[in-house]
Amino acid sequence: MRLHVVNHPLVSHKLTVLRDEHTDSPTFRRLTDELVTLLAYEATREVRVEPVDITTPVGPTTGVRLAAPKPMVVPILRAGLGMLDGMMRLLPTAEVGFLGMVRNEETLAASTYAERLPEDLSGRQCYVLDPMLATGGTLAAAIQFLTHRGADDITAICLLAAPEGVENLEAGLKDLDVPVTVVTAALDEMLNDKGYIVPGLGDAGDRLYGVAH
Numbered sequence: 001m002r003l004h005v006v007n008h009p010l011v012s013h014k015l016t017v018l019r020d021e022h023t024d025s026p027t028f029r030r031l032t033d034e035l036v037t038l039l040a041y042e043a044t045r046e047v048r049v050e051p052v053d054i055t056t057p058v059g060p061t062t063g064v065r066l067a068a069p070k071p072m073v074v075p076i077l078r079a080g081l082g083m084l085d086g087m088m089r090l091l092p093t094a095e096v097g098f099l100g101m102v103r104n105e106e107t108l109a110a111s112t113y114a115e116r117l118p119e120d121l122s123g124r125q126c127y128v129l130d131p132m133l134a135t136g137g138t139l140a141a142a143i144q145f146l147t148h149r150g151a152d153d154i155t156a157i158c159l160l161a162a163p164e165g166v167e168n169l170e171a172g173l174k175d176l177d178v179p180v181t182v183v184t185a186a187l188d189e190m191l192n193d194k195g196y197i198v199p200g201l202g203d204a205g206d207r208l209y210g211v212a213h
């Protein structure tokens with residue numbers, strides 16, 4: 001597994017406002033959107049392209065275009081939905097598949113409650129969107145799900161990651177013969193005893209959409 005922490009002053013600035021407990025939901029949603037576009041720029045460095053011949057007003061040249069099959073973007077509901085528009089701005093021709101997952105706040109175990117994805121993902125570059133990599137359980141389960149459908153090239157985009165979650169994810173994926181890259185805006189200090197990222201930003205889903213229950 002490759003971990004890429006995007007080190008850029010604009011990312012750090014926006015992330016600081018996002019973390020602030022006084023930032024309201026509309027601002028939180030806008031900053032998430034802006035941050036994802038910046039992260040997506042890094043995350044799509046290896047998106048597959050193919051040569052294409054075109055003619056400019058001055059003459060012929062060879063450029064590139066996104067290669068088939070189309071990339072698959074997979075937001076993990078709920079909070080990952082807040083990252084979808086920012087991602088699609090950079091990859092407007094990508095297709096979107098949905099995974100609904102929730103973490104049991106007592107056991108911290110992740111479970112899947114919804115899915116809408118093609119049966120066969122082989123040959124597709126998959127971009128998983130989930131703002132928080134905390135224990136890593138949700139992302140590990142999402143990646144397992146995608147590889148069972150044949151995905152063989154997976155990049156996850158997160159706003160924040162905890163060192164414990166990165167370690168767990170790495171251990172959980174070690175027998176998986178699929179390249180996985182995690183792109184994040186920051187690697188935080190640790191998890192607290194409730195499995196929340198410290199300093200983190202709180203509950204991403206609740207800050208985007210309101211308290212779930």
Ligand SMILES: O=P(O)(O)OC[C@H]1O[C@H](OP(=O)(O)OP(=O)(O)O)[C@H](O)[C@@H]1O
Nearest residue numbers: 078079102103133134135136137138205
């Ligand atoms: O790394 P983990 O320990 O598995 O935790 C991370 C997950 O927890 C949050 O989802 P949550 O279960 O709160 O669902 P929500 O997005 O609907 O709020 C977050 O959006 C991640 O999906």
Ligand SMILES: O=c1cc[nH]c(=O)[nH]1
Nearest residue numbers: 134196197202203204
């Ligand atoms: O810090 C955390 C951990 C899990 N889920 C969140 O939304 N925030």
Ligand SMILES: [Mg+2]
Nearest residue numbers: 203204205206
């Ligand atoms: Mg939540």
